[in-house]
Amino acid sequence: MDIDMSYKIVVDSCCELPENLRQDRRFERVPLGLEVGEYCRMDDETFNQAEFLRKVAEYPKCPKSSCPSPERFMESYDDSAEHIYAVTLSSHLSGSYNSAELGKKLYHEKHGEKQIHVIDSESASGGETQIALKLMELEEAGFSFEKIVEKIEAFRDSIQTYFVLDNLETLRKNGRLSGVKALVASTLNIKPVMGADKGEIIQRSQTIGIKKALGKLAELAAAEVKNPGERRLIITHCNALARAQQVKEQILAKAGFKECIIMDTRGISSMYANDGGVIVTT
Structure with missing residues (x-):
């Protein structure tokens, strides 16, 4: 991230980012792990959907996922940006939210205070995208960190x-x-x-x-x-x-x-x- 970036939006890899934002330095995508029997991959830029769906179809049991570690989220917060937001898939579906929150605590213990807000999307996929894009809009509009936290929680509650x-x-x-x-x-x-x-x-x-x-x-x-x-x-x-x-x-x-x-x-x-x-x- 450039030194003059004032904010950063961290999303777990259940969030789909539009193509024009995938290389945008204001965003960081923290990958979950994917397991289909012996086939194990990170859900990152190397993900091959056709290969993955073929493996799932061939595998008699159920594919599984693993959430990012708190340490991985902590690394994503270690940035020059003044405001950090983390958006995760629903805490009812994954441990990603808890990891992101624990990563925030670990960051504060190691580096001191910083404005970090973790948002449980209470959704997945495009629901996380809705929140990430709204955060970008609110930051670009110049709202304070505290106001953005207030507005994004209300926005999250309005998503269907x-x-x-x-x-x-x-x-x-x-x-x-x-x-x-x-x-x-x-x-x-x-x-x-x-x-x-x-x-x-x-x-x-x-x-x-x-x-x-x-x-x-x-x-x-x-x-x-x-x-x-x-x-x-x-x-x-x-x-x-x-x-x-x-x-x-x-x-x-x-x-x-x-x-x-x-x-x-x-x-x-x-x-x-x-x-x-x-x-x-x-």
Whole structure:
């Protein structure tokens, strides 16, 4: 980071960054680990989605992830920037938030005081992106650190997350569906439309077939967003661009957003979304 940079935004690797920001020095992406049997990779710039999805399809058991260490987060905070923000995936889904908080304590013990704020996104993927981009906007607008902390927490609470997956098994087997009371058998081709409540996964609706499920997702997203003209529509997908485009068109036909961003998922989001998954945040 250049010496005159006044802030830095640290994100864990479940956050998808738009291509124009991936090399931006105001951002640092801290990778989680990916394990598919003997195949172990860091979710960093070397991640190969096609290879990863092939390994997952071939592996009879469930892929797993490991969160960054507190020391790794501490390293990311050791920077000339005056204000540091860390954005993590939901603490109900990963230990990343706790690691980021512990890394903050370790930094203060070793280096002394610094303005560091860790944000539990209570979401994942594009939900983290929403927060990271909002932080950048608030900093560029010149707000104080204290005001930004206040505003970003309120913004986080306003984010809505929706997703439709072809396969929920990774979430189920890794114990991430504890907030869902019951899910019908996928053999019936019934597709649940999922959402989030304070970071816990919930079921919002269900339909027969993926096309109707994506339509229901779009309907919910358009109906529930407040002041869409002031917000971003972020759609992330796992190897499913056509589905993402379809959802975008359906949502924008009913609600006008200031910006729409579509991104393919990287490692952690690909692991949980599985091939074909679509995630929407507003």
